[in-house]
Amino acid sequence: MSIIKRCKKLFLSDAMAWLAAIAVGSMIFITNSMLNMDVAxxxxxxxxxxxxxxxxxIPVFLTVAISCIGFLTVSFIVEEGYRDQKLIAGFVRCLIALTTITLLALRSKRASDSLRRKEAFFLGAQKLSHTGSIGLIIDTHTVSWSEESARIFEYPLDVTPTLALIRARTHPDDLHIVxxxxxxxxxxxSLIEVEHRLLMPDGRIKFVQMSANPLFNPHGRIEYVGALMDVTASRQSEEALFHSQAKLAHVTRVTSMGELAASIAHEINQPLAAVITSGESCKRWINREEPNLEEARRSLDRIIQNSCRASEVIACIRALSRQSDVQRKTEVFDDIVSDSLTLMQHDTSNHQVRPHLQLGAPEALVKGDRxxxxxxxxxxxxxACQAMANVHDRPRTLRIHTSVQDDEAVLEVADSGTGISEDILASLFDPFFTTKQNGLGMGLSICRSIIEFHGGRIWVSSTVGVGxxxxxxxxxxxxRHDE
Known part of the structure; x- marks a missing residue:
């Protein structure tokens, strides 16, 4: 195989080209010297x-072409062909033919060089952008690809592409996609767009995107021509960004725990106080001359119920404070909203805020991290509570409303505060933008990241002086049935 490559390289070398040109020039000299022919x-x-x-x-080509015309003219003059009218006519025909061929060859040469230049740019752009081209003829299952596609699949450049090679590199879990x-x-x-994974022999995983359109060739066959892009680096960057956002969200949750300390204490003390009260009641019912076992049993049930409630509150607080991987499960949307408001009851009371909860999506299920x-x-x-801190001329009302609209679970949190001016609204979700004196400006930015991660959207509207x-x-x- 190496001998064939060396021979091929030798035949395509500049030295061989110069030898061929010298040979042709020698043939011209011999033919012109020994044969009495004008056309040869x-x-x-x-x-x-x-x-x-x-x-x-092109410069060397023009030099050769002008030299040929010069040699032809000098030969005509040296041989005194201008004395014979027939030789003059033959010389003119040969000169016109050679000049015409030179101009046509120059035009072809420029077009060929331009095509090679564009091809070089195209291949360079493919390599820089990690995007290869791929073709597929449906009838014959013939596959073709560019050098960059071969690099993406990590096959040698001289390997003939086949469907089997593509399947061999596809991740087993994504074979159905291919x-x-x-x-x-x-x-x-008319348009095929997919994203799937490749599994390399050493265990590495690549992410690729492919889009293809059909082309009809002159033989009536359909050939799909598409672009194959290696998006592994992009996916890794997105994953790193996601983990960074998750860590930042955890820090924000822990910071919020300090602000919710009073509410947390209240939510825990309330069921504990009920446990003590029920325990004392149970003791009294038992210590009577005739113990009332039914009432004692009810007191014990209340103790169990309030103990479970305290356990649930602690579990919720621990979940908010711990740093763990995102767990997307199917949840009842209204339950998430009502549990969140329960944690905030003491905080809303301290701010003299009257919450109005309207759960309008009792059967709405969402898949997300609770x-x-x-x-x-x-x-x-x-x-919302902080926005109403300076409101003294009207009730501080917090309206929380859930609904289902266009296959989406929608939550509205509305306050009766002072409102936000129009020029500030557009920047509310920007990182580090805050209207609070001691704010970090990350709360709403993280909220937007979380909602977008769940495939949703978040927005705001405000009227100055209204809310x-x-x-x-x-x-x-x-x-699902298994859930």
């Missing part, structure tokens, strides 16, 4: 011009 030298000159056009650069691509191609769909969604809701409630309404919407999900 011209044909050899034309051959030399074509060879130069395919081998040399098979679906072939099915769509067989159905002649702790993160509670973090968003608690943050919105804290902001502000925050909304967020996340997609509904269906309850």
């Amino acid at each position: 030298p011209t044909l050899l000159y034309i051959t030399l011009v074509f060879m130069s056009a395919n081998i040399f650069s 098979e679906r691509v072939f099915e769509k191609a067989a159905l002649r769909e 702790v993160q969604l509670q973090q968003v809701i608690i943050n919105l409630i804290i902001n 502000t309404q925050f909304f967020f919407a996340i997609p509904l999900t269906a309850l």
Whole structure:
């Protein structure tokens, strides 16, 4: 194999091209010296011009072409061909033919060089952007790809691409995606777009995106031509960003725990006080001359109920404070909202805020991380309470309303505060933007990141002097049988 490559390299080298040009030039000299023919030298000159056009650069080619015309003219003058009218006519024909061929070859040479330059730019752009091209003829299952596609699949450049090679590099869990691509191609769909993973021999995983369109060739066959992009670096960056946001969200939750300390203490003390009261009542019912076991049993049930309530509050607080991986589960949207408000009851009471909860989505199920969604809701409630701190001429009303709109679970948190001016609204969700004197400016930014991670959206509307309404919407999900 190496001998064949060396021979190929030798035949395509500049030295061999110069030897071929010298050989043709020698043939021109011999033919012109020994044969009494006018056409033969011209044909050899034309051959030399074509060879130069395919081998040399444009300056060298023009030098060769002008030299051929010069040699032809000098030969005509030296041999005194101008004395014979027929020889003059033949010389003119040969000169016109050689000049015409030179101009056509120059035009072809420029077009060829331009094409090579564009091809070099194209290949360079593919390599820099990690984007290769790939082709598939459906009828014959013939596959073709560019050098960059071969690099993405990590195959040698001289390997002939096949469907089997593509399947061999596809991650086993994503094989159905690739098979679906072939099915769509067989159905002649106008646009195919997929993203899947590749599994390399050393265990590395790559993420690739492919989009393809069909082209009809002259033989009536359909060939799909597409772009294959290696997006592994982008996915790794997104994953790193997600982990950074998760850590930042955890820090924010821990910071919020300090602000909620009074509410937390109240939510724990309330069921504990009920446990003590019920325990004392149970003791009294038992110590009577005739113990009332039924009332004692009811007191014990209340003790168990309030103990469970205290345990639930502690579990919720621990979940908010711990740093763990995101756990997306199917949850009842209204339960998340009501539990979040329960944690904030003491805080709203301290701010003299009257909450009005209207749960209008009792059957709405969402798939998400309960702790993160509670973090968003608690943050919105804290902001609403703080926004009404300077309101003294009207009731401080907090309206929390859930609903289902267009296959989305929607939450509205509205306050009756002083409102937000129009020029500030556009910057509310920007990182480090805050209207509070001691604020970090990360609360609403993290809220937006969490909602967008859940495939939703968050927005705000406000009227100065009336109040502000925050909304967020996340997609509904269906309850699976195993859940």
